[in-house]
Amino acid sequence: MTENKNFAARMGRWSAQHRKKAIFGWLAFVVVSLVVGSALGVKAPEDDTTYVGDSGKAHQLVDEHFPSENTESVLVKGKDAGAVRAAVDDTLAAVSEQKGVYAVESPYEKGNEGQLAKDGAALVNFKLRGDETAAEESVAPVLAAVERVQKANPSVFVGEFGMASANKALSKAFEDDFKKAETLSLPITLLILVLAFGALVAAGVPLLLGLSAVMAALGLVALPSQLFPLGDEASSIILLVGLAVGVDYTLFYLRREREERARGVGHREAVQIAAATSGRAVLISGITVIVAMAGMFLAGDQTFTGLAVGAITVVLVAMIGSVTVVPALLTVLGDKVEKGRVPFLHRLRRQDGESRVWSKVLDLVLRRPAISAVLATAVLLVMAFPAVGMKAVLSGTDDLPRNLPVMQVYDKMEASFPGGQIPAVVTIKADDVTSPAVTAAVKDLETRAVDSGRFNAPADLTVSQDKHVAQIAIPIKGSGTDTVSNEGLADLRQSLVGQTVGRADGVSAAYVSGMTAETKDYVDFLKSRAPLVVGFVLVLAFLLLLVTFRSIVIPIKAIVLNLLSVAASYGVLTWVFQDGHFEKTLDFSSNGGITAWLPIFLFVILFGLSMDYHVFILSRVKEGVDRGMKTEDAVAHGIKATASTVTSAAIVMVAVFAIFATLSFIDFKQMGVGLAVAILIDATLVRAVLLPATMKLLGKWNWYLPKRLHWLPEFRHEAAPEPARG
Template identity: 90%
Template sequence: MTENKNFAARMGRWSAQHRKKAIFGWLAFVVLSLVVGGALGVKAPEDENTYVGDSGKAHALVDQHFPSENAESILVKGKDAKAVRAAVDDTVAAVSEQKAVYDVQSPYEKGNEGQLAKDGAALVTFKLRGDEAAAETSVEPVLAAVAGVQAAHRDVFVGEFGSASASKALSKAFEDDFKKAETLSLPITLLILVLAFGALVAAGVPLLLGLSAVMAALGLVALPSQLVPLGENTASIVLLVGLAVGVDYTLFYLRREREERARGASHRDAIHTAAATSGRAVLISGLTVIVAMAGMFLAGDQTFTALGVGAITVVLVAMIGSVTVVPAILSVLGDKVEKGRVPFLHRLRREGGESRVWGKILDVVLRRPAVSAVLATAVLLALAFPALGMRAVLSGTDDLPRDLPVMQVYDKMEASFPGGQIPAVVTIKGDDVTSPAVVASIKDLERRAVDSGRFNAPVDVTVSKDKHVAQIAIPIKGSGTDDLSNDGLADLRQSLVAQTVGGADGVSAAYVSGMTAETKDYVDFLKGRAPLVVGFVLVLAFLLLLVTFRSLIIPIKAIVLNLLSVGAAYGVLTWVFQDGHFEHALGFESNGGVTAWLPIFLFVILFGLSMDYHVFILSRVKEAVDRGMKTEDAVTHAIKATASTVTSAAIVMVAVFAIFATLSFIDFKQMGIGLSVAILIDATLVRAVLLPATMKLLGKWNWYLPKRLHWLPEFRHEAEPSPSQA
């Protein structure tokens, strides 16, 4: 028996021979990771928002010249003016008693007439001490006090909305959503694996590796967070990606081991063959995924950086676990891995691992490769077509779940005080922003803005203690992210500011911020960074596949096929969420676009995950070619042998990702639909039709390598021959 020398083979052989060390070593690693992570804690950023453009400059000025403030408002609304007044007085008294509260403003005090609405509603405003994190904690007793006022005044509405109260409520809603996803993902994954293997023990092995990899990664991310603070969404991406790749990698390994056993190989030889082939494919695909995920570091956004750190950590852990502890577990279990058989399901499995359904489809594809390739490409291009009109937006207040009490308060406030909760904010800097010339220019700005029909009165002006900076909050019409608000922003930036405060004597700078401005600046920023991220991922993936398969055609074709998958996913996202299809079924209202961060995120994640299947299948093809099989026969053998594995892995991913489409927030719905649709397309139309059709059409050209590149190292893909093949 020829001994295979590749790294995965050596690791698998050592693991099978020293199974106790491998298994207990892995358990110790997971426990140690959790202990270290618990001791250090994951360091979170002080502010998870990324501010760029003019709005970023405005925030920098505010941070330098204003103390940290957390503004809150309490709406009191009713038909009886006396009842409203009584409730306002009780609200002011109740809120003023709270230690963290300061600068309480009653609407009935002189100069606060803007806090009284035409419909009789009144606003009590105040501020909370401390940073954002401290305010989220200190707002709890305030909310309790407000609830007490509401209980004492049943004839009026009393509700609070502000930066701290909204952040607290939304954080709780996010947490509940992710708990729902976590709770559903595990049983669904186990069910799919049982259907795939027809045996409970075999189904449990991939799930155990996926879960242990996630646990270890959740502990390990505490280490890089000490240098690069990570947001709360890091844990979610670790679970999402970790469960997907952990299950995938073990599936590849386990299915190959079972296939070799079915061919008559000894238990030991079957593990060695799986290690040398599927184990090696796992290492290559894992490195490709890591390369793709690294592209997120170039997005220039701390949220993407956090997602990149989490994804790379869990993929690395899952990759290491699959080539170390999985062979040990299979060595311990032996043929007991088939224990807990589900009779009917187990009988459906075909000896040798080939799929009957995919086998028939593949036979048709290989008989008519040109027609199959043209039709499949046409379908993908048709799916991608709507993406040509994709519009990037950031989710606004209108996109948040309306069943949240805090958003119900917001809607009532917005009805009485339009635009006041999401104003456009003009930040000016000068020698003295209280000088007569500057004050006159501010009044001129207010008059012109209201006369334009795109803004509401009153305008709120806040001046820093050193009188160098002033913030002018102008209530903007629209939702903050719709066309009406964007037209108002354009008018403000292009003409109104320049004609008023921007040209006032003593004013050295004037910037516009607020939700609308921040959204536009962030979208423009991501559009500028996208080519860098995409280029980085494509170039490194090309080089990695070029070296791995010693072919110029293979990496080019892999990139083109992956881009088709991603393009189709973009098209479906645009058609569903931007054009508003299936709104009722999915429980959302279209905001006229696709959330701005999602295209880059989807590209990186999908490019990495879809490469799993591509590398797995191509490794099997190259393995057969290295043994002397013709390319066409190798493709037929590889696709049929791997189809059920790829299908099972894809179904797990699709099911887990689809859970996110059932969550409350539209961003999660878009992410879930985008990921699940793309994986489904990639594992079926691309891998079962386009890949084999193009490989047959190209024939020997699949392995074309220019003479000038023959210096590249050659990696043999064939496995150790089993006894039945020797």
């Protein structure tokens, strides 16, 4: 065997020679990671919202002039006024005696008329001490007390809603969804791998690396979280990406090792060939994925920062595991990797690594490359067309699962007090916000807002202790993120505020916040950051592939093909969720758009993951070219040899991502469908049709490198040796 000098080959050789150190060292690394993570704890952000635009300026004023407050409300609703009054009295007594509760307001006290609805419903308002985290903890006994009041007053409805109670309930629902995805993904992944390999032991090896990489990453993210606080989304992305790339990387190794064994190569030598070839492809694709994920840091949003930290950590761990422990495992197992064969399935598999189905498809594509390329491109463009009308929205209260008790309380509150839970909030700054001129302007604002037909009365005025800042909360019509609410916001910002409090004597600033304003500002902010993220990913991916394959054509073509995959997935996503197809099947109601953070997230994730396949396939093609094969023959051999591996890896990804489409939250559903569709498109139309067709058409031009770039280092893609003949 030719001595291989690349890093993956050297690591594979070391791993095979020091099997115990590699295996037990990896297990120790996973355990230590979990212990360190458990001891440190993942630091969560104090506030999981990124405030930008005018709404961000409003929040800055509030943070500077108001103490941190957490307001909760208990709704008491019934037909009998006497029963409602009795339940209100019980609620006041039950809530007041709870620790951390203060400023309890009875709806029957003078000045609190706004807490009584026309339908007879009443609100008991109170506040919780501490920040958001402390409030979520202290709200639990309050919720229990309210539940006891409900049991004692069965003739009326008694329920609590507020930021603390809603966040607690939604966090629990989020955690339950995550557990469901985790529980379903493992057996489904194992089943697919058994079908792919026809043997239980071989199927278990990729799953083992994927699981251990996820476990280690879940512990390790506690370290960067001390600098970059991470929300719950980090755990989701670690499971999602970790299982996908962990399985992928091991599949690349295992397939190549088995293929070499089928060619007659000795076991130890087969492992080393796999390390030198597939291992090198893993390192290149892993670095490409990490580069793509790093683009999320440029989004300027702490949610994206958390996603980037989680994804990069788990990809790095999986990459390290694939070049250190996988060769050791394969060396220890030897031919035992075939143990636990499923007879029928095993007989269906070819041992030369080529796929019967994809071989026939590829032969057809290479006979008619121009027609194949045109047809595949046309299909992708048709799929992408709906994305032209894609609208970005943020999920509002209407999009939250209605089976949650807290959302049922919200719906009842909204029916009795329309817009009161999601008001538009006008924040003003003045020398004295209680001056006659400002007071008159505030009253004028309320009158004009209600008269416009876009807002409800009454408005609620809150003044800071230093009298420099005031907040006017005006109940807005609509769901908070729909057209009705956005029209109200535009009216408020463009005319009402400027005509009233904005020009009052002594007022130096006036900003509009609230759910509607924050949604619009955030969507506009993400749109402004998207070109920066996309540009960063494309430029670095281009440079990485340019250096790896010493061709200017390969990276350009890879970027174009990936963009086609992403565009097609955007189109399907828009057609399904924005246009409202398959609502019953997927159990959702269209909110008229795609959640604002998803297009950037999908682009980064899909670009990274699809590069896995691209690098793996092209490395095999370049290996053939380096061995002296014609480009057309190398393309045919490379894609046929890798097609079954790519298909198996893609099916695992599609299955895992599709699980997220079954979860409760519409954001998860959109993410699951978008990822699953894109990977399916990428592994079929793009990799099996467009890639070989364009490579056949370009011929030698695939490897074109301008003379001025010939100084670039050359990385030879090691070819497998011919098997010894007796």
